[in-house]
Amino acid sequence: MSSETSLILFKPDAVQKNLVGTVLARFQEQGFVIRGIKMMQLSDEILAEHYSHIAHFPFFPSVRGFMQEAPVIALALEGENVIARVRDLLGPTDSTVAPAGTIRGDFGFKDGDSKMRNVCHASDSVEAAEAELKRFFKEGELFNY
Template sequence: MALETTLILFKPDALQKNVTGQVLSRFQAEGFVIRGIKMMKLSDEILAEHYAHIASMPFFPSVREFMQETPVIALALEGENAIARVRDLLGPTDSTQAAAGTIRGDFGFKDSDSKMRNVCHASDSPEAAAAEIKRFFKEDEVFAF
């Protein structure tokens, strides 16, 4: 197994529903270690960079608006095979398809028009995790013990 650090963003719906503590507890119960955590407001620039793959799409303004409804919590988590395991814990991106017992199944919106309201973003590859951690954290904000 590979020791990995992944990025999680607690999205505005997680903060609005006040479930961030419950979700973080699930990650910690699985043995993940917090390497960095902070609350921040996302600028237009960081959102355009983070969502570069969809920034030219007609629905991107609604994604940007949603992600700026509240601050988000950025979390760098470390653990064995963290990227795949975190994504398994979260469940499918579409909360309406997420099984009970997954984070999105338990806390995500079940309205089919709210697919972006799915509690957390999580890195999908080691390369994405490295780029995303660098995007959301300064070098001195991620710690090793």
């Protein structure tokens, strides 16, 4: 096992439904350590960069609109194999098929209208985490203790 740091974004639905503390507690119960946390309103520029893999698709404006409905909370979380373990805790991206006991299964949008309303984004690899952490946290905003 190796210690890693992952980016988690509490999406607007998590903020609007007041789920941030509940979900954060699930992460902390696993022994993960907070290295950085902040609330922010996402700009068009940061969203175009973060979602560059889908920015050319016709549905991207609806993704951007959702991600700008409310502020998000960016979280840098450290722990042993945190990237895979957080993704397991979250469950499948599509909340409608996420099993009970996973974060998306318990709190995600269930009527199938939007797969984006799935509580959190989490880095999917070490390389993605490195890029995403630099995108959402400036130098000096991540802490070791």
